[in-house]
C-alpha cells in the first residue's frame with residue numbers, strides 16, 4: 001500500500017517543525033502534524049483512539065524527551081516518553097500494518113570508539129537519556145518489524161532550542177565563552193534530516209524495503225568548540241571563545257567523548273546525498289539573520 005497520509009508527532013520540536021515546513025513541497029502526501037496538546041506521549045493509553053481516527057499510512061515520531069541532563073532526575077517521565085510511548089506507537093502501527101519511523105541518538109553509544117559508529121555497533125549508553133532511547137529502539141523494533149530507527153546527533157535548526165541559537169545569543173551577550181573542545185560528533189541540520197526522512201518514504205513507496213537502524217548526520221566531524229567557532233565566523237560575532245575540557249564543565253549527565261555516526265547505510269540504501277554541516281549551518285544562520293521565521 002502506498003503511503004499517502006503521514007502522521008507526524010512533535011509539531012513544535014526542531015524536526016517536527018522542519019517536517020511541517022517541508023510538507024508544503026510534498027502535495028501528494030497528506031500530513032497530519034500533531035503537538036503535545038493533540039497527542040501527549042505521557043499517556044500511551046490514549047494513542048490508539050487518536051491514531052485510528054487519523055488512519056495514517058505511516059507514523060513519524062519526532063517527539064521525544066530531549067532534556068539530557070534533566071532526564072537524570074526525571075527518569076520515569078523520560079522513560080515513558082522515549083521508550084513506553086515509542087513501543088505503543090510501534091504496536092499500533094503494526095496493527096495498522098504501516099511503517100513506523102522514529103529517531104534515536106548518538107548518545108546510545110559510550111563514546112570510547114576511535115572510528116565512526118556503525119548502525120550495527122552494540123549500544124552502551126553512558127547517561128539515562130541514552131538508556132531511554134536505546135530501550136525505545138529495541139522495544140519499537142520488537143513491537144513492529146516494519147520500524148525504522150534513525151539515529152542522529154547534535155541537531156540544529158532555525159526553529160526551537162539548539163546549540164546554534166544558544167551560542168548566537170550568548171556571543172551577543174558575553175565578551176567570552178568557555179566551550180568544550182574534547183567531545184567529537186557530527187552536527188545535523190533538522191531540515192536536512194526531514195528531507196532524508198521524506199526520501200525514505202518515497203523509497204518505500206517505490207517498493208524498497210527499508211527498516212531497522214539507520215544513522216543520519218551532516219558530513220564532517222567537529223568538536224563543540226570548533227562548531228562554536230564556525231557559528232561565530234558565519235554570524236560575524238565578536239566574542240572570545242576559550243577551549244575547555246569536559247572535566248572542567250561538569251554536567252548531571254555524562255556525555256560520550258566521541259559520538260561520530262557512520263552514515264553510509266542511509267547513503268547507500270536510500271541514496272541520500274548528505275551535505276557538509278558547515279554548508280547547512282550557513283543556510284540556517286542566514287535564515288536566522290533574515291529573521292523571517
Ligand SMILES: NC(=O)c1ccc[n+]([C@@H]2O[C@H](COP(=O)([O-])OP(=O)(O)OC[C@H]3O[C@@H](n4cnc5c(N)ncnc54)[C@H](OP(=O)(O)O)[C@@H]3O)[C@@H](O)[C@H]2O)c1
Pocket residue numbers: 010011012013014015016035036039040041042061062063064065066081102103104105106151152153154155156160161190
Ligand atoms: N536535539 C538533538 O540534538 C538530538 C540529538 C540526537 C537525537 N535527537 C533525537 O531526534 C529527535 C528529534 O529531536 P528534536 O531536536 O526535534 O527535539 P526537540 O526540538 O527537543 O523537540 C521535541 C518535541 O517533543 C515534544 N514532546 C516532549 N515531550 C512530549 C510529550 N510528553 N508528548 C508529546 N510531545 C512531547 C516537545 O513538545 P513541546 O514543544 O510541547 O515541549 C517538542 O516539540 C528526537 O527523537 C531526539 O531524541 C535529537
